[in-house]
Amino acid sequence: MADQSPVEESPSRGRRADAQRNRQTVLAAAAEVFVTSGVDAPIRQIAARAGVGMATIYRHFPTRADLVTAVYRHQIEECAEAGPNLLASADSPFDALRQWIDLFVDFLVTKHGLADALQSESDRFAALHSYFLDRLLPVCAQLLDAAVESGDIRPGTQPYELMRGIGNLCIGRDSDPRYDPRRLIALIFQGLQRPHAP
Amino acid sequence: MADQSPVEESPSRGRRADAQRNRQTVLAAAAEVFVTSGVDAPIRQIAARAGVGMATIYRHFPTRADLVTAVYRHQIEECAEAGPNLLASADSPFDALRQWIDLFVDFLVTKHGLADALQSESDRFAALHSYFLDRLLPVCAQLLDAAVESGDIRPGTQPYELMRGIGNLCIGRDSDPRYDPRRLIALIFQGLQRPHAP
DNA sequence: TACTAAATGGAGCGGCGCTCCGGTTCAGGT
DNA sequence: ACCTGAACCGGAGCGCCGCTCCATTTAGTA
Incomplete structure:
Protein backbone atom coordinates (compact mmCIF):
# COMPACT_ATOMS: atom_id res chain seq x y z
CA MET A 1 0.00 0.00 0.00
CA ALA A 2 0.96 3.63 -0.37
CA ASP A 3 2.86 2.66 -3.48
CA GLN A 4 1.81 5.95 -4.95
CA SER A 5 3.80 8.50 -3.03
CA PRO A 6 2.25 11.93 -2.54
CA VAL A 7 4.77 13.45 -4.91
CA GLU A 8 4.48 11.65 -8.24
CA GLU A 9 7.00 11.74 -11.06
CA SER A 10 6.51 15.16 -12.54
CA PRO A 11 5.88 14.14 -16.18
CA SER A 12 2.85 12.03 -15.25
CA ARG A 13 1.06 14.45 -12.96
CA GLY A 14 -2.23 15.91 -14.14
CA ARG A 15 -2.32 13.66 -17.20
CA ARG A 16 -5.23 11.54 -18.06
CA ALA A 17 -5.31 8.09 -16.55
CA ASP A 18 -4.87 6.24 -19.86
CA ALA A 19 -1.92 8.45 -20.75
CA GLN A 20 -0.21 7.57 -17.50
CA ARG A 21 -0.84 3.90 -18.11
CA ASN A 22 0.63 4.12 -21.58
CA ARG A 23 3.63 5.96 -20.23
CA GLN A 24 4.39 3.08 -17.89
CA THR A 25 3.80 0.52 -20.63
CA VAL A 26 6.25 2.29 -22.91
CA LEU A 27 8.81 2.57 -20.15
CA ALA A 28 8.60 -1.15 -19.43
CA ALA A 29 8.83 -2.06 -23.12
CA ALA A 30 11.77 0.25 -23.64
CA ALA A 31 13.59 -1.27 -20.67
CA GLU A 32 13.15 -4.74 -22.15
CA VAL A 33 14.21 -3.72 -25.63
CA PHE A 34 17.23 -1.78 -24.37
CA VAL A 35 18.55 -4.95 -22.74
CA THR A 36 18.46 -6.94 -25.95
CA SER A 37 19.03 -4.31 -28.62
CA GLY A 38 20.79 -1.48 -26.82
CA VAL A 39 19.67 2.09 -26.36
CA ASP A 40 19.76 2.63 -30.12
CA ALA A 41 16.94 0.22 -30.80
CA PRO A 42 14.43 1.44 -33.40
CA ILE A 43 11.49 3.34 -31.94
CA ARG A 44 9.18 1.20 -34.05
CA GLN A 45 10.42 -1.86 -32.21
CA ILE A 46 9.71 -0.37 -28.80
CA ALA A 47 6.31 0.81 -29.98
CA ALA A 48 5.45 -2.66 -31.26
CA ARG A 49 6.59 -4.25 -28.03
CA ALA A 50 4.48 -1.85 -26.02
CA GLY A 51 1.52 -2.25 -28.36
CA VAL A 52 1.24 1.48 -29.01
CA GLY A 53 1.87 3.80 -31.91
CA MET A 54 5.13 5.64 -32.38
CA ALA A 55 3.50 8.99 -31.81
CA THR A 56 2.60 7.91 -28.30
CA ILE A 57 6.24 7.37 -27.49
CA TYR A 58 7.28 10.64 -29.07
CA ARG A 59 4.56 12.47 -27.19
CA HIS A 60 5.69 11.20 -23.80
CA PHE A 61 9.41 11.31 -24.58
CA PRO A 62 10.15 13.92 -27.23
CA THR A 63 13.73 12.79 -27.71
CA MET B 1 60.29 11.36 -60.80
CA ALA B 2 59.82 7.71 -59.90
CA ASP B 3 56.76 8.75 -57.96
CA GLN B 4 55.27 5.42 -58.89
CA SER B 5 57.25 2.96 -56.86
CA PRO B 6 57.73 -0.55 -58.31
CA VAL B 7 55.47 -1.99 -55.64
CA GLU B 8 52.16 -0.15 -55.81
CA GLU B 9 49.41 -0.27 -53.23
CA SER B 10 48.00 -3.73 -53.73
CA PRO B 11 44.36 -2.78 -54.35
CA SER B 12 45.23 -0.70 -57.40
CA ARG B 13 47.53 -3.09 -59.21
CA GLY B 14 46.33 -4.57 -62.46
CA ARG B 15 43.28 -2.29 -62.56
CA ARG B 16 42.37 -0.18 -65.50
CA ALA B 17 43.88 3.29 -65.55
CA ASP B 18 40.57 5.10 -65.11
CA ALA B 19 39.73 2.88 -62.17
CA GLN B 20 42.97 3.78 -60.45
CA ARG B 21 42.32 7.46 -61.09
CA ASN B 22 38.84 7.17 -59.65
CA ARG B 23 40.22 5.36 -56.64
CA GLN B 24 42.49 8.28 -55.87
CA THR B 25 39.69 10.78 -56.48
CA VAL B 26 37.45 8.97 -54.02
CA LEU B 27 40.21 8.77 -51.46
CA ALA B 28 40.82 12.50 -51.68
CA ALA B 29 37.14 13.33 -51.49
CA ALA B 30 36.66 11.03 -48.51
CA ALA B 31 39.58 12.61 -46.70
CA GLU B 32 38.04 16.05 -47.16
CA VAL B 33 34.58 14.97 -46.11
CA PHE B 34 35.88 13.08 -43.07
CA VAL B 35 37.41 16.29 -41.77
CA THR B 36 34.17 18.22 -41.89
CA SER B 37 31.56 15.53 -41.32
CA GLY B 38 33.41 12.77 -39.54
CA VAL B 39 33.94 9.19 -40.62
CA ASP B 40 30.19 8.57 -40.52
CA ALA B 41 29.49 10.94 -43.38
CA PRO B 42 26.90 9.64 -45.89
CA ILE B 43 28.41 7.75 -48.79
CA ARG B 44 26.27 9.81 -51.14
CA GLN B 45 28.03 12.93 -49.92
CA ILE B 46 31.47 11.50 -50.60
CA ALA B 47 30.34 10.27 -54.00
CA ALA B 48 29.00 13.71 -54.90
CA ARG B 49 32.20 15.38 -53.74
CA ALA B 50 34.25 13.00 -55.86
CA GLY B 51 31.89 13.34 -58.82
CA VAL B 52 31.34 9.59 -59.06
CA GLY B 53 28.47 7.21 -58.43
CA MET B 54 28.03 5.37 -55.18
CA ALA B 55 28.70 2.01 -56.77
CA THR B 56 32.20 3.19 -57.66
CA ILE B 57 32.97 3.76 -54.01
CA TYR B 58 31.48 0.44 -52.96
CA ARG B 59 33.45 -1.36 -55.64
CA HIS B 60 36.78 0.02 -54.49
CA PHE B 61 35.97 -0.08 -50.79
CA PRO B 62 33.37 -2.74 -50.05
CA THR B 63 32.84 -1.58 -46.48
C1' DT C 1 38.61 0.28 -86.42
C1' DA C 2 36.13 -3.28 -84.05
C1' DC C 3 35.64 -6.06 -80.14
C1' DT C 4 35.36 -7.44 -75.17
C1' DA C 5 35.74 -7.23 -70.47
C1' DA C 6 36.18 -3.89 -66.95
C1' DA C 7 34.16 -0.03 -64.93
C1' DT C 8 30.49 3.14 -64.17
C1' DG C 9 26.28 5.55 -62.19
C1' DG C 10 21.90 6.12 -60.63
C1' DA C 11 17.38 4.04 -60.03
C1' DG C 12 15.42 1.13 -56.65
C1' DC C 13 14.58 -1.40 -52.26
C1' DG C 14 14.25 -1.76 -47.37
C1' DG C 15 14.84 0.45 -42.97
C1' DC C 16 14.79 4.28 -39.95
C1' DG C 17 13.50 8.89 -37.46
C1' DC C 18 10.11 11.97 -36.98
C1' DT C 19 5.52 14.52 -37.93
C1' DC C 20 0.83 15.25 -39.10
C1' DC C 21 -3.94 14.46 -38.93
C1' DG C 22 -8.43 11.99 -38.74
C1' DG C 23 -10.56 9.04 -35.52
C1' DT C 24 -11.21 7.58 -30.57
C1' DT C 25 -11.66 7.85 -25.58
C1' DC C 26 -11.85 9.94 -21.22
C1' DA C 27 -13.65 13.13 -17.56
C1' DG C 28 -16.48 16.64 -15.68
C1' DG C 29 -20.63 19.22 -15.80
C1' DT C 30 -25.77 19.03 -16.47
C1' DA D 1 -27.32 8.88 -17.70
C1' DC D 2 -25.69 11.66 -21.20
C1' DC D 3 -23.18 15.13 -23.69
C1' DT D 4 -19.22 17.35 -25.29
C1' DG D 5 -14.69 19.18 -25.99
C1' DA D 6 -10.26 18.40 -24.93
C1' DA D 7 -6.78 15.07 -24.47
C1' DC D 8 -5.04 11.17 -26.54
C1' DC D 9 -4.03 7.68 -29.98
C1' DG D 10 -2.26 5.15 -34.21
C1' DG D 11 -0.20 4.70 -38.44
C1' DA D 12 0.35 6.65 -43.07
C1' DG D 13 3.69 9.57 -45.11
C1' DC D 14 8.03 12.16 -46.00
C1' DG D 15 12.89 12.55 -46.21
C1' DC D 16 17.38 10.46 -45.51
C1' DC D 17 20.46 6.68 -45.61
C1' DG D 18 23.01 2.13 -46.78
C1' DC D 19 23.52 -1.00 -50.17
C1' DT D 20 22.67 -3.59 -54.80
C1' DC D 21 21.60 -4.48 -59.58
C1' DC D 22 22.11 -3.88 -64.35
C1' DA D 23 21.93 -1.24 -68.71
C1' DT D 24 25.37 1.66 -70.58
C1' DT D 25 29.93 3.56 -71.37
C1' DT D 26 34.84 3.18 -71.87
C1' DA D 27 39.75 1.51 -71.84
C1' DG D 28 42.82 -1.48 -73.85
C1' DT D 29 43.88 -4.78 -77.61
C1' DA D 30 44.03 -7.22 -82.11
Missing part, protein backbone atom coordinates in the same frame (compact mmCIF):
# COMPACT_ATOMS: atom_id res chain seq x y z
CA ARG A 64 15.36 9.42 -27.39
CA ALA A 65 17.47 10.79 -24.59
CA ASP A 66 14.34 11.55 -22.59
CA LEU A 67 13.25 7.94 -22.91
CA VAL A 68 16.62 6.57 -21.89
CA THR A 69 16.80 8.98 -18.99
CA ALA A 70 13.36 7.95 -17.76
CA VAL A 71 14.19 4.26 -18.03
CA TYR A 72 17.35 4.55 -15.96
CA ARG A 73 16.24 7.38 -13.69
CA HIS A 74 15.86 5.17 -10.64
CA GLN A 75 19.30 3.67 -10.97
CA ILE A 76 20.94 7.01 -11.59
CA GLU A 77 19.20 8.27 -8.49
CA GLU A 78 20.41 5.31 -6.47
CA CYS A 79 23.94 5.97 -7.60
CA ALA A 80 23.68 9.62 -6.69
CA GLU A 81 22.27 8.88 -3.26
CA ALA A 82 24.90 6.26 -2.57
CA GLY A 83 27.61 8.93 -2.58
CA PRO A 84 26.89 10.60 0.75
CA ASN A 85 25.98 7.25 2.31
CA LEU A 86 29.33 5.73 1.37
CA LEU A 87 31.10 8.79 2.67
CA ALA A 88 29.49 8.12 6.04
CA SER A 89 29.94 4.36 6.11
CA ALA A 90 33.28 3.71 4.47
CA ASP A 91 36.56 3.51 6.34
CA SER A 92 37.93 6.57 4.59
CA PRO A 93 36.92 9.10 1.97
CA PHE A 94 39.32 7.34 -0.35
CA ASP A 95 37.50 4.06 0.10
CA ALA A 96 34.18 5.80 -0.32
CA LEU A 97 35.33 7.23 -3.64
CA ARG A 98 36.58 3.86 -4.80
CA GLN A 99 33.37 2.09 -3.86
CA TRP A 100 31.26 4.75 -5.49
CA ILE A 101 33.17 4.48 -8.71
CA ASP A 102 32.72 0.71 -8.56
CA LEU A 103 29.00 1.34 -8.38
CA PHE A 104 29.17 3.76 -11.27
CA VAL A 105 31.14 1.35 -13.41
CA ASP A 106 28.77 -1.51 -12.62
CA PHE A 107 25.90 0.64 -13.75
CA LEU A 108 27.58 1.58 -17.02
CA VAL A 109 28.75 -1.88 -18.03
CA THR A 110 25.43 -3.47 -17.08
CA LYS A 111 23.35 -1.26 -19.35
CA HIS A 112 24.57 -2.15 -22.78
CA GLY A 113 25.37 0.85 -24.84
CA LEU A 114 24.70 3.38 -22.13
CA ALA A 115 28.28 4.53 -21.90
CA ASP A 116 28.41 4.67 -25.68
CA ALA A 117 25.36 6.89 -25.73
CA LEU A 118 26.80 9.24 -23.15
CA GLN A 119 29.65 10.11 -25.46
CA SER A 120 27.77 9.70 -28.69
CA GLU A 121 29.30 11.66 -31.51
CA SER A 122 26.04 13.26 -32.50
CA ASP A 123 24.05 15.43 -30.11
CA ARG A 124 21.12 13.05 -29.95
CA PHE A 125 21.84 12.33 -26.33
CA ALA A 126 22.65 15.81 -25.14
CA ALA A 127 19.79 15.72 -22.64
CA LEU A 128 20.96 12.40 -21.24
CA HIS A 129 24.45 13.76 -20.93
CA SER A 130 23.16 16.78 -19.06
CA TYR A 131 21.07 14.70 -16.71
CA PHE A 132 23.96 12.46 -15.82
CA LEU A 133 26.19 15.42 -15.18
CA ASP A 134 23.66 17.42 -13.19
CA ARG A 135 22.91 14.51 -10.93
CA LEU A 136 26.23 12.73 -10.52
CA LEU A 137 28.88 15.38 -10.96
CA PRO A 138 28.18 17.07 -7.60
CA VAL A 139 28.32 13.68 -5.89
CA CYS A 140 31.63 12.85 -7.49
CA ALA A 141 32.96 16.28 -6.62
CA GLN A 142 31.93 15.87 -2.99
CA LEU A 143 33.68 12.51 -2.71
CA LEU A 144 36.73 13.85 -4.45
CA ASP A 145 36.90 16.89 -2.19
CA ALA A 146 36.57 14.74 0.89
CA ALA A 147 39.39 12.50 -0.25
CA VAL A 148 41.57 15.49 -0.98
CA GLU A 149 40.72 16.96 2.40
CA SER A 150 41.74 13.76 4.14
CA GLY A 151 45.02 13.76 2.28
CA ASP A 152 44.52 10.50 0.39
CA ILE A 153 44.19 12.11 -3.01
CA ARG A 154 46.31 14.84 -4.43
CA PRO A 155 44.39 18.00 -5.35
CA GLY A 156 43.87 19.32 -8.85
CA THR A 157 41.72 16.57 -10.30
CA GLN A 158 38.62 17.81 -12.08
CA PRO A 159 35.50 15.77 -11.31
CA TYR A 160 34.22 16.18 -14.85
CA GLU A 161 37.38 14.84 -16.34
CA LEU A 162 37.38 11.86 -14.00
CA MET A 163 33.77 10.97 -14.66
CA ARG A 164 34.00 11.36 -18.40
CA GLY A 165 37.20 9.35 -18.46
CA ILE A 166 35.60 6.53 -16.52
CA GLY A 167 32.57 6.69 -18.77
CA ASN A 168 34.76 6.50 -21.84
CA LEU A 169 36.69 3.54 -20.51
CA CYS A 170 33.43 1.65 -20.12
CA ILE A 171 32.49 2.05 -23.76
CA GLY A 172 32.26 -1.00 -25.94
CA ARG A 173 31.20 -4.61 -25.75
CA ASP A 174 32.36 -6.27 -22.57
CA SER A 175 32.72 -9.74 -24.04
CA ASP A 176 36.47 -9.46 -24.61
CA PRO A 177 38.39 -10.94 -21.69
CA ARG A 178 41.46 -8.95 -22.73
CA TYR A 179 39.78 -5.71 -21.77
CA ASP A 180 38.47 -4.90 -18.33
CA PRO A 181 37.89 -1.20 -17.74
CA ARG A 182 38.21 -1.74 -14.00
CA ARG A 183 41.88 -2.53 -14.29
CA LEU A 184 42.62 0.76 -16.05
CA ILE A 185 40.42 2.68 -13.65
CA ALA A 186 42.36 1.13 -10.79
CA LEU A 187 45.51 2.39 -12.50
CA ILE A 188 44.11 5.89 -12.67
CA PHE A 189 43.22 5.60 -9.03
CA GLN A 190 46.73 4.68 -8.16
CA GLY A 191 47.90 7.76 -10.02
CA LEU A 192 45.43 9.86 -8.12
CA GLN A 193 46.88 8.96 -4.73
CA ARG A 194 49.43 11.13 -3.08
CA PRO A 195 52.94 9.99 -4.04
CA HIS A 196 53.94 9.66 -0.38
CA ALA A 197 51.10 8.62 1.87
CA PRO A 198 51.41 9.79 5.49
CA ARG B 64 33.09 1.80 -44.87
CA ALA B 65 35.92 0.50 -42.73
CA ASP B 66 37.93 -0.24 -45.86
CA LEU B 67 37.53 3.35 -46.98
CA VAL B 68 38.53 4.77 -43.61
CA THR B 69 41.47 2.42 -43.43
CA ALA B 70 42.68 3.44 -46.86
CA VAL B 71 42.35 7.14 -46.06
CA TYR B 72 44.42 6.88 -42.89
CA ARG B 73 46.73 4.10 -43.96
CA HIS B 74 49.74 6.34 -44.34
CA GLN B 75 49.39 7.84 -40.92
CA ILE B 76 48.82 4.49 -39.26
CA GLU B 77 51.93 3.27 -40.99
CA GLU B 78 53.90 6.28 -39.78
CA CYS B 79 52.79 5.62 -36.26
CA ALA B 80 53.74 1.98 -36.49
CA GLU B 81 57.17 2.76 -37.89
CA ALA B 82 57.81 5.41 -35.27
CA GLY B 83 57.81 2.75 -32.54
CA PRO B 84 61.17 1.12 -33.22
CA ASN B 85 62.67 4.48 -34.14
CA LEU B 86 61.71 6.01 -30.83
CA LEU B 87 63.03 2.99 -29.01
CA ALA B 88 66.39 3.68 -30.62
CA SER B 89 66.44 7.45 -30.21
CA ALA B 90 64.77 8.11 -26.88
CA ASP B 91 66.63 8.36 -23.59
CA SER B 92 64.91 5.29 -22.21
CA PRO B 93 62.31 2.71 -23.20
CA PHE B 94 59.97 4.46 -20.82
CA ASP B 95 60.39 7.74 -22.67
CA ALA B 96 60.00 5.96 -25.97
CA LEU B 97 56.70 4.51 -24.83
CA ARG B 98 55.49 7.88 -23.63
CA GLN B 99 56.43 9.62 -26.84
CA TRP B 100 54.85 6.92 -28.94
CA ILE B 101 51.59 7.16 -27.05
CA ASP B 102 51.70 10.93 -27.51
CA LEU B 103 51.90 10.28 -31.24
CA PHE B 104 49.05 7.81 -31.07
CA VAL B 105 46.86 10.20 -29.12
CA ASP B 106 47.62 13.05 -31.51
CA PHE B 107 46.53 10.86 -34.38
CA LEU B 108 43.28 9.91 -32.70
CA VAL B 109 42.22 13.36 -31.56
CA THR B 110 43.14 14.95 -34.87
CA LYS B 111 40.94 12.67 -36.95
CA HIS B 112 37.47 13.53 -35.74
CA GLY B 113 35.43 10.50 -34.96
CA LEU B 114 38.19 7.99 -35.60
CA ALA B 115 38.42 6.87 -31.99
CA ASP B 116 34.64 6.68 -31.88
CA ALA B 117 34.62 4.44 -34.91
CA LEU B 118 37.23 2.14 -33.44
CA GLN B 119 34.91 1.26 -30.59
CA SER B 120 31.67 1.60 -32.47
CA GLU B 121 28.91 -0.42 -30.94
CA SER B 122 27.96 -2.07 -34.19
CA ASP B 123 30.39 -4.20 -36.16
CA ARG B 124 30.52 -1.84 -39.11
CA PHE B 125 34.14 -1.04 -38.37
CA ALA B 126 35.39 -4.50 -37.52
CA ALA B 127 37.88 -4.39 -40.38
CA LEU B 128 39.23 -1.03 -39.24
CA HIS B 129 39.56 -2.35 -35.72
CA SER B 130 41.47 -5.36 -36.98
CA TYR B 131 43.81 -3.27 -39.09
CA PHE B 132 44.64 -0.99 -36.21
CA LEU B 133 45.30 -3.93 -33.95
CA ASP B 134 47.33 -5.92 -36.46
CA ARG B 135 49.55 -2.97 -37.22
CA LEU B 136 49.92 -1.16 -33.92
CA LEU B 137 49.49 -3.80 -31.24
CA PRO B 138 52.88 -5.44 -31.91
CA VAL B 139 54.56 -2.04 -31.80
CA CYS B 140 52.93 -1.21 -28.50
CA ALA B 141 53.83 -4.61 -27.13
CA GLN B 142 57.44 -4.16 -28.15
CA LEU B 143 57.68 -0.78 -26.44
CA LEU B 144 55.95 -2.11 -23.37
CA ASP B 145 58.23 -5.12 -23.16
CA ALA B 146 61.31 -2.94 -23.50
CA ALA B 147 60.11 -0.68 -20.70
CA VAL B 148 59.42 -3.67 -18.49
CA GLU B 149 62.82 -5.11 -19.31
CA SER B 150 64.52 -1.89 -18.32
CA GLY B 151 62.64 -1.87 -15.04
CA ASP B 152 60.71 1.36 -15.59
CA ILE B 153 57.32 -0.30 -15.94
CA ARG B 154 55.94 -3.04 -13.80
CA PRO B 155 55.07 -6.22 -15.69
CA GLY B 156 51.57 -7.58 -16.21
CA THR B 157 50.09 -4.86 -18.37
CA GLN B 158 48.35 -6.16 -21.47
CA PRO B 159 49.11 -4.13 -24.62
CA TYR B 160 45.58 -4.62 -25.91
CA GLU B 161 44.05 -3.25 -22.76
CA LEU B 162 46.35 -0.26 -22.78
CA MET B 163 45.71 0.60 -26.41
CA ARG B 164 41.98 0.15 -26.19
CA GLY B 165 41.87 2.20 -23.02
CA ILE B 166 43.78 5.02 -24.63
CA GLY B 167 41.54 4.81 -27.67
CA ASN B 168 38.46 4.98 -25.51
CA LEU B 169 39.74 7.97 -23.58
CA CYS B 170 40.13 9.84 -26.87
CA ILE B 171 36.50 9.37 -27.83
CA GLY B 172 34.30 12.41 -28.15
CA ARG B 173 34.46 16.01 -29.27
CA ASP B 174 37.59 17.71 -28.10
CA SER B 175 36.10 21.18 -27.76
CA ASP B 176 35.52 20.92 -24.02
CA PRO B 177 38.42 22.47 -22.09
CA ARG B 178 37.36 20.51 -19.01
CA TYR B 179 38.37 17.25 -20.64
CA ASP B 180 41.82 16.46 -21.92
CA PRO B 181 42.45 12.76 -22.45
CA ARG B 182 46.18 13.36 -22.11
CA ARG B 183 45.86 14.18 -18.44
CA LEU B 184 44.15 10.88 -17.68
CA ILE B 185 46.57 8.97 -19.85
CA ALA B 186 49.40 10.58 -17.91
CA LEU B 187 47.72 9.32 -14.76
CA ILE B 188 47.58 5.80 -16.12
CA PHE B 189 51.22 6.13 -16.99
CA GLN B 190 52.07 7.10 -13.49
CA GLY B 191 50.23 4.01 -12.29
CA LEU B 192 52.18 1.91 -14.75
CA GLN B 193 55.56 2.87 -13.30
CA ARG B 194 57.24 0.73 -10.73
CA PRO B 195 56.26 1.90 -7.22
CA HIS B 196 59.94 2.32 -6.29
CA ALA B 197 62.19 3.22 -9.18
CA PRO B 198 65.79 2.04 -8.84
